[in-house]
Amino acid sequence: MNATNNSGPMGGNRIVPSAPASAASAVSRISAKDVTVHYGEKQAIFGVSMEVPEKSVTAFIGPSGCGKSTFLRCFNRMNDTIEGCKVGGKITIDGEDIYDPSLDVVELRARVGMVFQKPNPFPKSIYDNIAYGPRIHGLVKNKAETDELVESSLKKAGLWKEVHDRLDAPGTGLSGGQQQRLCIARTIATGPEVILMDEPCSALDPIATSIVEDLIHELKEQYTIIIVTHSMQQAARVSQKTAFFHLGKLIEYGETEQIFVNPKEKQTEAYITGRIG
Amino acid sequence: MTDLAQTATGAPANEAEANARRRAQVRRSLARRNRAETRFKMLGLGSVLAAMAFVAILFGNILSNGLPAFWQFTLETEITFDPEVINVPDRPVRQAGQSDADYQAEMLGWQRRLAMVNWNRLLIAGVESAMAEDGVTTEIDARSAQSIIDSGARFVLRDMVIADPSIIGQTRRLNLLLSADGDNWAKEKLSRNLPDERQQLSRPARDVIDALMESGSVHRSFAWHIFTNVDSRSSPASAGLAGAFMGSFYMMLVVLLLAVPIGVASAIYLEEFAPKNRVTDLIEVNINNLAAVPSIVFGLLGAAVFINIFHLPLSAPLVGGLVLTLMTLPTVIIATRSSLRAVPPSLRQAALGIGASKTQMVFHHVLPVTYPGILTASILGVAQALGETAPLLLIGMNAFVANIPATPLDQSAALPVQIYLWQGNENRNFFEERTFAAIIVLLALMILLNALAIWLRSRLERKA
Ligand SMILES: Nc1ncnc2c1ncn2[C@@H]1O[C@H](COP(=O)(O)OP(=O)(O)OP(=O)(O)O)[C@@H](O)[C@H]1O
Ligand SMILES: [Mg+2]
Numbered sequence: 001m002n003a004t005n006n007s008g009p010m011g012g013n014r015i016v017p018s019a020p021a022s023a024a025s026a027v028s029r030i031s032a033k034d035v036t037v038h039y040g041e042k043q044a045i046f047g048v049s050m051e052v053p054e055k056s057v058t059a060f061i062g063p064s065g066c067g068k069s070t071f072l073r074c075f076n077r078m079n080d081t082i083e084g085c086k087v088g089g090k091i092t093i094d095g096e097d098i099y100d101p102s103l104d105v106v107e108l109r110a111r112v113g114m115v116f117q118k119p120n121p122f123p124k125s126i127y128d129n130i131a132y133g134p135r136i137h138g139l140v141k142n143k144a145e146t147d148e149l150v151e152s153s154l155k156k157a158g159l160w161k162e163v164h165d166r167l168d169a170p171g172t173g174l175s176g177g178q179q180q181r182l183c184i185a186r187t188i189a190t191g192p193e194v195i196l197m198d199e200p201c202s203a204l205d206p207i208a209t210s211i212v213e214d215l216i217h218e219l220k221e222q223y224t225i226i227i228v229t230h231s232m233q234q235a236a237r238v239s240q241k242t243a244f245f246h247l248g249k250l251i252e253y254g255e256t257e258q259i260f261v262n263p264k265e266k267q268t269e270a271y272i273t274g275r276i277g
Numbered sequence: 278m279t280d281l282a283q284t285a286t287g288a289p290a291n292e293a294e295a296n297a298r299r300r301a302q303v304r305r306s307l308a309r310r311n312r313a314e315t316r317f318k319m320l321g322l323g324s325v326l327a328a329m330a331f332v333a334i335l336f337g338n339i340l341s342n343g344l345p346a347f348w349q350f351t352l353e354t355e356i357t358f359d360p361e362v363i364n365v366p367d368r369p370v371r372q373a374g375q376s377d378a379d380y381q382a383e384m385l386g387w388q389r390r391l392a393m394v395n396w397n398r399l400l401i402a403g404v405e406s407a408m409a410e411d412g413v414t415t416e417i418d419a420r421s422a423q424s425i426i427d428s429g430a431r432f433v434l435r436d437m438v439i440a441d442p443s444i445i446g447q448t449r450r451l452n453l454l455l456s457a458d459g460d461n462w463a464k465e466k467l468s469r470n471l472p473d474e475r476q477q478l479s480r481p482a483r484d485v486i487d488a489l490m491e492s493g494s495v496h497r498s499f500a501w502h503i504f505t506n507v508d509s510r511s512s513p514a515s516a517g518l519a520g521a522f523m524g525s526f527y528m529m530l531v532v533l534l535l536a537v538p539i540g541v542a543s544a545i546y547l548e549e550f551a552p553k554n555r556v557t558d559l560i561e562v563n564i565n566n567l568a569a570v571p572s573i574v575f576g577l578l579g580a581a582v583f584i585n586i587f588h589l590p591l592s593a594p595l596v597g598g599l600v601l602t603l604m605t606l607p608t609v610i611i612a613t614r615s616s617l618r619a620v621p622p623s624l625r626q627a628a629l630g631i632g633a634s635k636t637q638m639v640f641h642h643v644l645p646v647t648y649p650g651i652l653t654a655s656i657l658g659v660a661q662a663l664g665e666t667a668p669l670l671l672i673g674m675n676a677f678v679a680n681i682p683a684t685p686l687d688q689s690a691a692l693p694v695q696i697y698l699w700q701g702n703e704n705r706n707f708f709e710e711r712t713f714a715a716i717i718v719l720l721a722l723m724i725l726l727n728a729l730a731i732w733l734r735s736r737l738e739r740k741a
Contacts, residue, residue: 076630078626078629078630081625081626081629083553106632106633106634107632108632109629109630109631109632110631110632113630113631114626114630114631116623116626116627116630118623120623120624120626120627121627122624122627122628122642123624123645123646132631132633132641133631133632133633136632136633136634136637136641137632183627186631187630187631190631190632
């Protein structure tokens with residue numbers, strides 16, 4: 001089950017353990033090796049390895065409870081905050097082991113931002129929601145810099161037009177879709193390299209969803225994005241690579257188009273055609 | 278459809294029948310459920326009404342018994358500051374080159390001379406002048422005349438002279454408090470038919486009060502001194518709550534300054550930072566048990582630790598405050614922990630997710646949303662401590678103290694203990710009303726504190 005990145009030409013391209021040299025156009029920034037996760041006695045992830053390419057969108061799909069969120073949380077060590085959760089194996093970003101004891105998890109989380117399933121803005125003003133991260137990380141020195149960063153983050157998240165005249169209003173007073181974009185802007189503001197998204201659209205209506213999807217599409221020019229989704233259409237629309245999980249194992253990982261058009265594994269095909277889920 | 282039902286071996290007909298049966302069944306059970314609901318609603322309403330009735334009875338009783346105490350009978354009369362009676366030298370004036378200590382000593386000597394003046398003679402003369410003014414001709418002896426006026430009036434006159442010695446030789450119109458016995462008589466708390474030997478005032482004194490009430494010189498006035506005077510044994514009519522109030526105030530200050538920060542800090546540590554293991558479990562169980570310990574036990578502990586080991590003074594608000602702090606701590610800790618626990622995990626995730634450290638998460642995000650809860654809990658804890666009596670008895674706060682404490686280390690009374698002391702006073706006729714008045718003051722403070730809690734809560738919640 002050792003999947004690798006593969007950005008070669010589409011169609012009939014099989015996932016092979018060693019990628020051909022011609023496919024090295026996208027650099028792997030994130031790499032996971034033999035990752036296991038235990039919740040107490042119970043094992044949730046079984047030896048997953050994968051390479052996530054830079055500046056693209058990678059989608060995690062799979063039936064409920066298969067461990068997508070658990071695996072996603074390994075990349076910014078959010079699992080550390082869960083009582084009894086143990087992560088094994090090795091995950092590196094730019095060759096740096098993120099589970100190295102000398103690494104400060106706070107710094108990691110500034111580099112690897114996360115957007116959650118339910119929009120969770122702070123119960124503060126829109127402005128403070130965005131300014132908080134840069135402030136605690138010392139990324140801004142004065143009001144002018146903060147103002148600028150708030151504006152540029154909101155613009156990148158496509159929210160500036162809607163909220164520029166009420167930055168002092170509470171973030172919790174926005175609509176669900178706006179709140180989620182606010183959370184994305186908040187994540188962008190700390191200048192991450194990677195953005196993890198755990199079902200970011202599951203609480204949104206179709207219009208808000210398509211706005212967020214467009215946003216993800218733009219963000220991938222700058223950021224490496226990993227997104228967990230239950231919607232196969234969404235995975236197909238926004239991602240370049242797709243990983244299919246089942247019962248804590250990575251079943252298949254490859255180009256999105258290949259996964260959907262020409263799945264290699266029986267289980268993947270069964271899930272995509274709606275026979276497991 | 279109908280012919281289909283007949284042709285297809287009656288199955289659909291059976292189905293319709295089954296549906297009808299099921300609907301009837303649901304309707305029957307629905308009726309039962311509705312009855313149960315109505316019954317429950319009635320019971321709930323009934324208990325709320327009963328509780329309100331009890332509260333109404335309680336407050337009605339307290340108010341009807343206590344409010345009259347706030348109006349005491351006074352005698353309005355002319356007092357002549359007779360220089361023959363007030364036979365003292367001029368108030369010392371500070372000489373050039375006189376040292377501070379010398380001047381103080383001289384001043385004290387002068388005040389001692391004033392203390393030896395027979396002020397009662399002025400008071401008796403005051404009663405007589407009122408009688409003369411109103412044409413009351415009853416024969417009255419000096420002792421009876423003196424018994425009409427509260428003996429605390431002596432100090433009122435003395436203080437007037439100290440404040441302004443030029444008053445000597447002048448006449449002033451004053452409102453003098455009637456003595457406790459006089460007040461009882463005027464308020465008709467004693468039956469007028471009791472024989473002389475069972476009356477507390479002599480016949481002439483009673484007659485004079487009646488006559489002066491008739492003419493209006495003896496009338497009710499609002500008893501401001503209840504709020505400004507300290508407790509007094511020699512002149513109960515002018516006894517007040519100021520000392521007890523300040524004592525309670527200092528104790529509440531100590532509780533606020535100690536129980537709230539310590540309690541909130543321990544709760545935050547236990548809930549957010551402490552590792553979850555046997556030791557913390559044990560601590561948690563013990564805190565819950567502490568909350569259930571009877572308050573008198575805390576009093577014993579306070580007496581043993583603060584007074585016997587640390588040699589802090591008896592009857593001091595500081596010690597009272599420390600004991601009440603021990604008592605309030607578990608309440609504050611438990612309430613703070615439960616409001617911390619009620620913070621949704623999504624908020625914590627949001628903070629951690631953008632790289633806040635644990636401390637930043639707690640202090641920037643979690644605590645602010647729990648302020649209303651912590652605040653309410655703290656104020657209710659303080660209010661509970663305000664009313665606590667038993668532990669204070671064990672650290673000597675039931676001693677009779679006749680001054681206002683200037684610091685938390687001075688001897689002092691406390692409001693609930695004052696209620697207890699007045700309740701046990703031998704002059705039942707006068708102090709029963711007084712006790713209720715003190716209860717009204719205490720309850721008013723509690724209601725004020727609770728109102729403050731509600732107001733702060735709604736304010737903070739609106740801001741969040
Ligand atoms: N905090 C936890 N404690 C114990 N077990 C957990 C915890 N979180 C998840 N699990 C278990 O780990 C497994 C994987 O859960 P996870 O949430 O990663 O699934 P998922 O693929 O994200 O599912 P969904 O699509 O429903 O969100 C499940 O069996 C779940 O019961
Ligand atoms: Mg999930």
